[in-house]
Amino acid sequence: MSTPTPPPSLVIANASGTVVGQVSVAARVSPVKALATAAKGNLVWVGVSVLVTAAIIYLETFDNNDASKSIKDWEDAARLLSSGQFGEALAAVVPGESDWDFDDRDAFDAFIRKLNMEIEALAAAFEHNASTLREAVSFFNQAVDGMVGLLVPVLIAVIASIALQAFPPTIPLAQAIGIAGMAASVAIVSLTYANIISFFTAVANAIGSNDRYAFTADSRPGWAAVGNDPNIKDITINWVLDASAYKK
């Protein structure tokens, strides 16, 4: 009988009870131990992998709900102002031709026409803001989807390289894959982030600081010249031709 292997070991016996072999537990678990040692020896690489993964998850959890709510608010504002709601109510308010046919009726009609056009312009501007936000959300989602698509194979290679660290012949290969993979991951995350940030800054400028953009470029009232600010705040009501007629 051969010398027993040091414990802990498993003894293999046949049906008649004769010992036919032994398996050393220590030998079997040595790859796992080597893997743990490799992880301990590469604390910084393990840390960087976890950080990059956390950063990807952070970018993935963009608040779609908040953006959707904002889009819905702009759409609601456009719907309530446009012909469906406010426009319809305004049309019902205007008296019929037979009820009011004084000289000032023409001026009043012109005012109502302009007011309607301005309301339509505002509604179109709101709708424009909603669609800009929709574009921003879909751009962000596409960017992050593309990033994840690129990163998954890279990260799989990096994880595989941690396993390769456990075996001395493959350690240099593992380190090369690990470093190249982490560098590629960081580059992809950085590029995606830069891309997203520059696009969001453009959107924020279009909607936030330059609040005339939507009116002058896309939704001027029918009577305003192209490229001019229609100055929507200055609605002049001049249909009272004979002001003294309304005074006691």
Add this chain to the structure above:
Amino acid sequence: MWTAVLFGVFLLLIALTLVLGLFAAARPSPGLRRVRDLCMIGAGLALLAVIVERAISAEPLLWVIAVVLVALLALVAPRLAKQWRAGN
């Protein structure tokens, strides 16, 4: 907006960690390794702040990632400190 800046800092630090790691692998020196380790820990702290802010304001699920990050820093930082004291 400070979260965007902090995330940029995180990306810079993590890239710096990789570059320093490469140099440290090519020419081992304790000082270089310490700077590399500090960069990694700094990147972790920056990302932790960004993630905690997002977890509070919008996405409670990110608390899970925050806990993982805290655990990572709690496990890695003392071990790195031990390696420093050992003179590696």
